[in-house]
Amino acid sequence: MAVRDIVTVGHPVLRTRSRDVTREELASPAVQGLIDDLVDTMRAAGGAGLAANQVGEAVRVAVIEVDNNPRYPYKPPIPLTVLVNPVLEPVGEETAEINEGCLSVPGLRGTVDRHVTVRVRYLDRDGVEHEEVRRGLTAGTFQHEVDHLDGVLFLDRVRDPATFSTWEEFDRHHRAAFEARARALVARVGS
Numbered sequence: 001m002a003v004r005d006i007v008t009v010g011h012p013v014l015r016t017r018s019r020d021v022t023r024e025e026l027a028s029p030a031v032q033g034l035i036d037d038l039v040d041t042m043r044a045a046g047g048a049g050l051a052a053n054q055v056g057e058a059v060r061v062a063v064i065e066v067d068n069n070p071r072y073p074y075k076p077p078i079p080l081t082v083l084v085n086p087v088l089e090p091v092g093e094e095t096a097e098i099n100e101g102c103l104s105v106p107g108l109r110g111t112v113d114r115h116v117t118v119r120v121r122y123l124d125r126d127g128v129e130h131e132e133v134r135r136g137l138t139a140g141t142f143q144h145e146v147d148h149l150d151g152v153l154f155l156d157r158v159r160d161p162a163t164f165s166t167w168e169e170f171d172r173h174h175r176a177a178f179e180a181r182a183r184a185l186v187a188r189v190g191s
Helices: 024-026 028-047 136-149 168-189
Strands: 049-051 059-066 078-090 093-102 105-115 116-124 129-135
Touching: 024 136, 028 049, 028 078, 028 093, 028 168, 059 136, 078 136, 093 136, 093 168, 105 116, 105 136, 105 168, 129 136, 129 168
Parallel strands: none
Antiparallel strands: 049 059, 059 078, 078 116, 093 105, 116 129
């Protein structure tokens, strides 16, 4: 297990659609080690999720976890979830504006529209199939990580460039209003 360097916007791997992992690959020490490294790297960076291409590996593996993260006090807890070959589909038409940042786009945030409810199918690290419906901010986190695996950054989803801000200016001018909207969304639809 190791903390890896996170590649940043401009690196070509972030714009590459990651390839599926075979079941044989998933069971290999290389991919199991990658999963451990993703968890360590995400936790060390204070992230809510991390996709394999963010550490330079163009395979469809991502990890998600929210556990009292001080960067995201408004996000409901998400137990450590390993996504292998995830497929995501919106459930319904409802969207919500979510202000997002990204470990691969350091220091910058912007507002994106995310589906409020999504269905996600994936394998876990043991190759067990899962199909789940995720809602609210948790749905947004899953969409953000699956976007990475498709070579899409949150920057691509920002409709209004006027919503871009640095973390510092977000904290100073926008955090309170966004957190109020985020908490209202969680109260209305759940995680």
